[in-house]
Amino acid sequence: MMARPGETVEVLLPVALDRTYTYRVPFGIELMPGDVVRVALAGRETVGVVWEGDGGLPASSNRLRHVEERLDAPPLRADMRRFVEWVAGWTLAPRGMVMRMALRAPEPPEERARLVYRRTGREPERLTAARSRVLAVLADGLAHEKRALVEAAGVSPGVIDALVDQGAVTPIALPPAPVAPPPDPGFAAARLSPAQAEAAAALQQAVAARRFSATLLEGVTGAGKTEVYFEAVAETVRQGGQALILLPEIALTNQFLDRFAARFGVRPAEWHSGIAAKKRTRLWHAIAKGEAAVVAGARSALFLPFADLRLIVVDEEHDSAYKQDEGPRYHARDMAVVRARLLDAPVVLASATPSIESRVNADRGRYGHILLPERFGGRALPRIEAVDMRVEAPERGRFIAPRLLAEVRRTLSRGEQALLFLNRRGYAPLTLCRHCGHRFQCPNCTAWLVEHRFRKALMCHHCGHAEPVPRACPACRTEDALAACGPGVERIAEEVAGLFPDTHTVILSSDLFGGTERLKQELEAVAKGEVELVIGTQLVAKGHNFPHLTLVGVLDADLGLGTGDPRAAERTFQLLGQVTGRAGRGERPGQALLQTYDPGHPVMQAMISGDRAAFYEREIAMRAGAGLPPFGRMAALTVSDVERAPAEAFARALVQAAPREAAIRVLGPAEAPIAVLRGRHRFRILLQAPREVALQDYIRAWLAAGPKLRAQLALDIDIDPMNFA
Numbered sequence: 068m069m070a071r072p073g074e075t076v077e078v079l080l081p082v083a084l085d086r087t088y089t090y091r092v093p094f095g096i097e098l099m100p101g102d103v104v105r106v107a108l109a110g111r112e113t114v115g116v117v118w119e120g121d122g123g124l125p126a127s128s129n130r131l132r133h134v135e136e137r138l139d140a141p142p143l144r145a146d147m148r149r150f151v152e153w154v155a156g157w158t159l160a161p162r163g164m165v166m167r168m169a170l171r172a173p174e175p176p177e178e179r180a181r182l183v184y185r186r187t188g189r190e191p192e193r194l195t196a197a198r199s200r201v202l203a204v205l206a207d208g209l210a211h212e213k214r215a216l217v218e219a220a221g222v223s224p225g226v227i228d229a230l231v232d233q234g235a236v237t238p239i240a241l242p243p244a245p246v247a248p249p250p251d252p253g254f255a256a257a258r259l260s261p262a263q264a265e266a267a268a269a270l271q272q273a274v275a276a277r278r279f280s281a282t283l284l285e286g287v288t289g290a291g292k293t294e295v296y297f298e299a300v301a302e303t304v305r306q307g308g309q310a311l312i313l314l315p316e317i318a319l320t321n322q323f324l325d326r327f328a329a330r331f332g333v334r335p336a337e338w339h340s341g342i343a344a345k346k347r348t349r350l351w352h353a354i355a356k357g358e359a360a361v362v363a364g365a366r367s368a369l370f371l372p373f374a375d376l377r378l379i380v381v382d383e384e385h386d387s388a389y390k391q392d393e394g395p396r397y398h399a400r401d402m403a404v405v406r407a408r409l410l411d412a413p414v415v416l417a418s419a420t421p422s423i424e425s426r427v428n429a430d431r432g433r434y435g436h437i438l439l440p441e442r443f444g445g446r447a448l449p450r451i452e453a454v455d456m457r458v459e460a461p462e463r464g465r466f467i468a469p470r471l472l473a474e475v476r477r478t479l480s481r482g483e484q485a486l487l488f489l490n491r492r493g494y495a496p497l498t499l500c501r502h503c504g505h506r507f508q509c510p511n512c513t514a515w516l517v518e519h520r521f522r523k524a525l526m527c528h529h530c531g532h533a534e535p536v537p538r539a540c541p542a543c544r545t546e547d548a549l550a551a552c553g554p555g556v557e558r559i560a561e562e563v564a565g566l567f568p569d570t571h572t573v574i575l576s577s578d579l580f581g582g583t584e585r586l587k588q589e590l591e592a593v594a595k596g597e598v599e600l601v602i603g604t605q606l607v608a609k610g611h612n613f614p615h616l617t618l619v620g621v622l623d624a625d626l627g628l629g630t631g632d633p634r635a636a637e638r639t640f641q642l643l644g645q646v647t648g649r650a651g652r653g654e655r656p657g658q659a660l661l662q663t664y665d666p667g668h669p670v671m672q673a674m675i676s677g678d679r680a681a682f683y684e685r686e687i688a689m690r691a692g693a694g695l696p697p698f699g700r701m702a703a704l705t706v707s708d709v710e711r712a713p714a715e716a717f718a719r720a721l722v723q724a725a726p727r728e729a730a731i732r733v734l735g736p737a738e739a740p741i742a743v744l745r746g747r748h749r750f751r752i753l754l755q756a757p758r759e760v761a762l763q764d765y766i767r768a769w770l771a772a773g774p775k776l777r778a779q780l781a782l783d784i785d786i787d788p789m790n791f792a
């Protein structure tokens with residue numbers, strides 16, 4: 068509904084509030100929902116969005132502030148406004164905070180034209196040596212950029228300016244190069260296997276239908292799922308629509324971008340926090356104009372202002388990196404399905420190890436289900452065996468069992484690549500004093516400090532606290548008595564260096580010196596086979612294609628089990644499935660060894676037998692029996708305070724105020740497993756309810772009537788929690 072000068076508009080502001088603010092429309096403009104406006108709030112200027120509500124009323128009060136101006140920005144479209152409402156309603160995050168994610172770069176970009184220089188044909192009044200060198204370069208009759216010209220002629224920029232002043236050279240303004248060159252769907256279509264072709268055809272049909280559909284594309288590791296969904300993307304581009312591909316670790320996936328370029332002739336537009344601000348702004352506006360046809364992005368790309376989004380692909384849909392763990396706590400996979408539904412467009416969820424949620428949706432017919440049960444090109448899945456650490460223990464102070472060591476040797480001697488996987492950064496997860504037993508704990512968190520030898524520091528993996536490793540124990544003052552307990556990847560690297568001193572080894576861990584750029588390079592070197600032995604954390608498990616890798620050794624396959632997380636078995640199954648799935652993707656067959664103290668565990672059994680179906684069946688039955696997601700719904704409320712007592716008292720008061728509702732169980736409060744985090748004491752309340760209960764409505768009503776937060780208290784709401792720490 069339009070609001071005219073003198074009437075009111077409701078404006079949603081990017082602040083932690085649910086409500087909209089009323090402003091008066093100034094003279095000279097009319098405003099519609101979705102318009103991006105600049106307004107003053109509490110003495111500060113801020114950019115907001117005209118929202119649905121009671122706008123369009125006569126502004127009776129003279130005290131009402133007026134809108135400062137409407138920005139020259141693409142309006143937030145109706146489908147995006149509905150999406151914002153939906154995400155806020157689901158996560159119970161303030162609408163303003165969700166809208167903020169949709170308004171990442173509203174200010175119009177500086178579209179600075181590129182200047183190129185050409186000869187006019189007129190001679191300069193005075194011909195110096197420098198000037199004639201420039202004219203010689205320009206003798207090809209083409210237009211050159213200033214920087215190129217300066218370099219080619221070996222002159223200073225002033226020489227070119229002087230030639231322009233004298234009319235010998237003229238600048239020409241070219242429009243800026245497109246921020247996202249168009250992909251060509253016909254560039255190099257892959258030759259698909261019959262199974263792939265069938266899967267691709269089904270997805271292309273879903274795109275052609277231009278209706279909502281959700282499809283689980285489940286294919287074993289190396290099945291070629293990427294090639295399959297690329298065909299759906301191609302179909303979308305052919306029809307003139309836009310496609311979004313979500314990836315969990317987009318900042319690291321040069322390989323993916325190159326594969327896209329091999330298929331479509333150009334790389335897709337990339338959207339993640341590593342993209343420079345200027346480029347992001349240009350991209351944001353290009354996407355709003357419908358110019359960027361394909362975007363590959365992190366979860367925040369869901370909030371991009373697509374003009375004509377007709378396909379969403381969520382690759383590695385099981386990945387827990389899709390859950391945002393601060394601010395609005397949304398799960399990008401689930402919200403991708405919502406966004407697709409609001410757009411009436413298809414969404415494809417791809418994984419070799421689907422989430423239980425998606426599997427259940429597929430089993431129940433809510434999602435389509437496409438299976439690729441075999442690897443591409445007739446390649447075999449790796450052979451997987453357990454190494455029973457109770458009977459095949461490594462030597463004292465070592466972490467690699469003799470059998471795994473022998474396999475590493477054999478692999479290297481054949482000129483193939485091996486990966487040792489341990490999902491733990493640093494050197495040792497615990498440091499203690501041999502003399503008095505003192506353990507190094509984080510001053511801000513209930514967590515042991517992890518020793519990082521390369522950085523020569525003890526670090527907290529929760530808050531980032533770091534301190535130098537002391538010579539003397541701070542408790543008993545004994546010198547040189549500190550002992551490292553347990554291994555991290557750095558310690559494995561030390562063991563390997565002793566055993567294979569001449570082997571080209573690399574550690575891949577998110578805290579590698581040199582950051583993302585270095586990691587990308589190392590990953591590429593691994594893919595090219597330039598590295599013989601890789602030691603890595605979960606970062607190496609994600610979607611990479613390492614054709615030379617034939618052996619994967621998992622040093623502690625039990626690591627993720629035995630936590631209180633209801634998804635512990637599922638997560639471990641996925642992680643082990645992904646990391647072992649890196650082996651044998653090239654010419655040579657692969658194998659994997661899992662070091663475990665519990666080879667009979669259902670997860671280990673599923674890995675060894677390869678009977679994935681049995682694992683899903685069992686896990687789904689267990690969840691159904693216990694009323695756990697996706698059969699029941701959960702929410703976690705975390706109360707925190709800098710002091711312990713008020714946090715606990717408030718959590719208790721909150722539980723006491725919980726309305727009685729037969730179907731909803733309110734558990735707690737209990738101290739959170741990480742009882743103190745970043746200096747805040749934490750108490751947790753868990754809610755469990757059957758699927759059909761509107762849990763958000765219950766929580767909303769409860770909190771509205773319950774005790775009010777005061778002073779340092781904070782309450783954090785997590786619907787469908789993935790993190791129970």
Ligand SMILES: Nc1ncnc2c1ncn2[C@@H]1O[C@H](COP(=O)(O)OP(=O)(O)OP(=O)(O)O)[C@@H](O)[C@H]1O
Pocket residue numbers: 257258259260263286287288289290291292293294418419443610611612648652
């Ligand atoms: N039709 C095809 N033609 C040529 N090569 C293909 C084809 N399909 C797949 N491949 C190759 O097979 C390998 C595995 O494919 P891809 O990475 O898409 O598998 P995936 O199913 O995504 O595996 P994962 O789940 O482990 O990431 C890649 O090197 C890919 O280039």
Ligand SMILES: [Zn+2]
Pocket residue numbers: 509510511512514527528529530531532745
């Ligand atoms: Zn800490």
